C-alpha cells in the first residue's frame with residue numbers, strides 16, 4: 003500500500019485563487035529578463051511589496067528560495083569547526099543534518115515542560131551565549147517540533163544580552179497559526195536591534211512549500227554581518243509574482259488558518275481525555291505530544307503500517323509530532339489514538 007505522508011507540517015489546502023490565476027496568466031515576456039534585487043537594471047517587484055507591507059526599508063529585505071536558502075547564506079559565512087550556532091534543545095532536524103555535514107558546531111540551550119507547555123529556558127540561552135560566544139542565535143517561534151513560541155519580551159531580553167556582532171535569527175516559518183501574535187511588536191524590534199532577523203516562509207501558511215519562497219526582515223546591520231551581496235541576477239520572476247499574489251490573498255489564508263487552528267484545538271482537547279498521550283499546547287499547524295511508554299509507541303508504529311494517510315512523526319524519547327491540516331485525517335487519527343488508549 004502506498005501511504006500518503008502528511009506528517010511534515012506542510013499545508014495541504016490549495017493556494018489562493020489569486021495565486022492560481024497568477025500562474026495561469028503568467029506572461030511569457032516576464033521571463034526574458036533578469037530581475038536584480040534592488041537598484042539594478044530591472045528590479046525585483048517582491049522586495050518593494052514586502053517593504054511596503056511591513057513598513058521597513060527595501061534595503062532591509064532579503065528574499066530567498068525558501069528559508070533554507072537564507073540559512074545556507076548564513077551558514078556559508080561561518081568558519082568550520084571554529085564558529086558556533088546556538089539554538090533550542092529541541093529544534094528543526096534540518097539543522098543537525100546540515101550543520102553536521104558542514105562541520106559547524108551546534109550548541110543548544112535548555113527547554114523544559116511546564117504544565118501543558120514546552121518552554122524555552124531564556125536564562126539558559128543567555129548563559130550559553132555568554133559562555134560560548136556563538137556567531138548565531140537561532141530560535142524558531144513557533145518552534146518545530148514543540149509548537150511553543152517566544153514572547154516579544156523574552157526575545158528582547160535575549161537581544162539586550164547579545165552583542166551587535168551576533169546574528170539573532172527569529173525563524174517564523176510557522177507564522178499565521180497563533181491568534182494572539184502581535185506582529186507590530188516584533189517588527190518594532192527591528193528598529194532597535196540592528197542584529198535581528200525575522201525570517202518568514204511561504205511554505206506553511208501560504209501552502210506553497212513546493213515553490214520555495216522565503217524572506218527575511220532585517221535589522222540595519224544584517225547585510226554587513228552577512229557580508230551580503232544582493233543577488234546580481236535576482237530571483238525567479240514567477241516566484242515573485244506568486245508570492246505577491248499570496249500576500250494579496252490575506253482573507254483566503256486567514257480562513258484556512260482559522261480552520262487549522264480550530265482543528266488543532268479540537269485535537270488537543272480530545273487527546274486530553276486519553277490516559278496515555280499528553281499533548282502540549284501549540285501555536286503552529288502541528289501538535290507535539292508525549293506518549294506514555296515505548297511499548298505504546300511500538301503499538302502505534304504497527305498501527306501506522308495499516309494507515310493510508312500518516313500524519314504523525316515519531317521523535318526521540320517517546321515524543322510524537324502530529325501535523326494538523328484536514329479535519330477528516332485528524333478525526334481518523336484520534337480514533338486510532340482512542341483505540342490504542344483503550345488497550346492500555
Ligand SMILES: Cc1ncc(COP(=O)(O)O)c(C=O)c1O
Pocket residue numbers: 010011067068069070071094142145146173175202203204205211214215216
Ligand atoms: C522551523 C522551520 N524553519 C524552516 C523550515 C523550512 O522553510 P522553507 O520551506 O521556507 O525552506 C521548516 C520546514 O519544515 C521548519 O520547520
